[in-house]
Amino acid sequence: MAQGMKRLGMPIAALFGVAVLALIGTSWFLNRDALRQAVEAQIRAVTGLDLVVTGAIDVSVFPGSYVSFHNVGLKGGGTADPALQVDVLTANLRLLPLLLRRFEIADVMMLRPHIRVVREAGGESNWTPFIERIARTMKPGAENQVSFSEIRIQDGVIKYEDATNNVKEQLSDIDLSLAWPSISRSFAATGQFDWRGERVDGSISASDFVAMLSGDRSGLKARLVSAPLKLAFDGAVANRTSLMMEGTVTADSLSLRNALRWMGQPVPGSGGFGRFALKARANVVGASVALTNVNVELDGNVAEGVMTVANNGRQTLQATLAAGALDFTPYISTFRLLASGARDWNRQLFDLTSLSATDLDMRLSAARVTVGGTKLGRTALGANLRGGALALSVGEAQMYGGIAKGSFGIARSDTVADVKAQLQFTDVDLQACANELFGITKLSGRGNLGLSLVASGASPFGLASSLDGTATMTGHDGAIAGFNVEQLLKRLERRPLSGGGNFRSGSTPYDNLSVSVRFNDGIATVEDIRVDGPTTRLTLTGTASVPSREYDLKGVASLTSAAAGGDKGFELPFVVQGPWDDPLVFPDPESLIRRSPGAAPLLDAVKDRKTRDAVRSVIERFTGGGPRPAAADGPAGAKAN
Incomplete structure (x- = not known):
């Protein structure tokens, strides 16, 4: 061998x-x-x-x-x-x-x-x-x-x-x-x-190279892999008069925000746009891409539907998507109306540059929607962004236990945001609705709320300072927390000057509530507030400052005839002042003094200096005696006073 x-x-x-x-x-x-x-x-x-x-x-x-x-x-x-x-x-x-x-x-x-x-x-x-x-x-x-x-x-x-x-x-x-x-x-x-600045690993293959070079139809497979984005296509291509492609496209990114920045696209805000995945059937004609059978995932939100992306001098995105559950919290987490840890409006300037980057026309429906702490049921939303103006429309949303409809618009003018809102809430939980929309925590019950507001500013504080429009609310079968009007009125009816009591405890139930407010340059003028309860009635007038978030209201509380034993109900003026989330509610002092048999003449005397005899008589009544000798004036007299 x-x-x-x-x-x-x-x-x-x-x-x-x-x-x-x-x-x-x-x-x-x-x-x-x-x-x-x-x-x-x-x-x-x-x-x-x-x-x-x-x-x-x-x-x-x-x-x-x-x-x-x-x-x-x-x-x-x-x-x-x-x-x-x-x-x-x-x-x-x-x-x-x-x-x-x-x-x-x-x-x-x-x-x-x-x-x-x-x-x-x-x-x-x-x-x-x-x-x-x-x-x-x-x-x-x-x-x-x-x-x-x-x-x-x-x-x-x-x-x-x-x-x-x-x-x-x-x-x-x-x-x-x-x-x-x-x-x-x-x-x-x-x-x-x-x-x-990124290394890209790529491959491309054509089943008929001559046909592809000639513009005829050829099978095509392409793959691009980089740290910001992975992209793949499997289908066919032709380029007779314009580029035409059809096939399956997939995209994957650990951070869509980083991928968009890498591609030179602006990203709105600073929250969200993290984990992203897309698979769809693509049809490309020139600069237009139509996606069908879309399955897209972004920040844990999964949706299905159709999308169209075009770039004819200006980028345009159109989409109709449906989802089981959506969470918008990541996209609003950095937007705060109120300053962190404070009662004041946030004064940080808006960043409106993203409003002019892309045109958007989107229809979105979901069985459940989460926005921060707000939970919504079945919801249908529409978003349109064109020429720097964003319009959001709510066809119907199960919200606060009721139904919400309306529209919300933001138009950009340099660094200033022009905001317009038309919202209607029907049969909602007033406690949850008033708390989240206005920071009012003292109201409960069910009812309807209508808002028609416009504002213009470069920050949330600027919007609050320029707020114009109207707000109406009707409610039923609820209560106003912070004081018990019936108990307070009965006590003050018996003893008008028994001021040692606590006016900020308990609650006042009501059968019907009616509110009508008009806004002008950030000042809310109460045109009508009426609260009718089983035994009491409240009416209010006055103003509330939206920029400072404070009340300055005066009202009248009265016992109804049933609570007063058939007689004319006891009436008491009162004042509401202080911050929205914790206002002071107290009876009008002048009214209490007038209702006191001993103090009313004193009040009249103070207003009229000529009635000195009446003043002397009242003082003697409070001190428990008649005229005193001069020697009695001193520490003992001071103590008696």
Whole structure:
């Protein structure tokens, strides 16, 4: 066996030695000009470009068979600037044809190529003539068939310019391998490149390369993987009059906010836009992308529906989506109407730049919606953003135990937000509604609330200071916490000056509540507040400051005839003053003094200095005696007073 292997190895070694000697001999007698011309002709046949060599030309046959051109420019198609410049272009030669004095390129390697792509207004580019030439060359039966099927790019740069859309992009540090096997019609490119500071790993394959170059339909698979975003497409492509693609698209990102920033897109606010995933059937026509069978996930929210994205000079997003549960809390977490930990309105200026970035038209429905601490049931929302104006419409929302409808709009004017709200709440829990909308915690019951408000400002405080409009509320079967009107009135009816009691405990039940308020420059004027309870009635007038969030109201509380034993009800004026969340409610002092049999004459005397005798009489009644001698004046008298 060993002897057989030795006999077999001797002819192989001999053949190898002959081949080496043939190569060495070929290198001595090789016509280098013919080799260079043959290589140039083959590259021209494949690329449609003419080589303009301004540097040295290296030719090697052994140990490596190649031709290297230094400082090469490839140009053509009538463009003034080269479409491609290469520091070193190396054509590796096939060994066997070389022994027969034929020059065939096995593959081409371009070191540090600089590729320039300029898109013209009509959609064509400076590369259009070259692509057409390649397509003609590669068609079956063409005169110049492709002799090599792989091009490698190392440390390349691509610069893209689109003056019509004012777009300039650059890919750098490109390492790619382009392959189109001669025995098939397919094409594949794999490699890596840098874009906007991120390394991108990409691949693309076409089932019919000639058809794709000619603009005809071809199967297409593409994948891009980077730290901010992963993107994949599997479908078909055509480009006759405009780009057309259809297939399945998938996208995935750990942070949509980072991905959008990486792509140069503004992101509204500073909350949310984290984990993102999308899978859909895509139909691309020009700059418009229609997505059907959409399944999208963002910040844990999952929805299904259809979407359309267009970029015709301005980005537009249209969508109709349905979800089981949505949580909007991440998107409003950084927006605070009130200053953190305080009762004052937030004075931080609005950031309205995102309102002018994209046009949006969205329809959204969900079985459950969460907004901060607010829980909503079945909800239908609409959002329209156009020209810096955002309009939100609520078709119907199960909210605060009732139904909410209305609209909310924000228009941008420089740094100022113009806000308009038209809202109607029907049969809602007034305690939850008044607390979340106005910070009022003392009201309970069920009822209706209507708001028609406008404001303009650069911060929540600015909006509160310019608030105009109206608010109406009706309620039933509830209570006002903080004081028991019936108990208070009965006690003060018996003893008007029994001021040691606590006026801020208990609650006042009511059967019906009616409120009508008008706002003007941040001041709420009470046009009518009426509270009718089983045994009491309250009416209020006055004002409330929205910027300072304080009441300045006066009212009248009265016992109804049933509570007064059939007699005319006892009436008592009272005052409501102080902050919205914890106001002071106390009887009108002048009214109490007048109702006291002993103190009423004193009040009249104080107002009229001429009635000194009445004053003296009242003082004697309080001190429990008649006139005192002068000697009694002193500490004892002071104590009596």
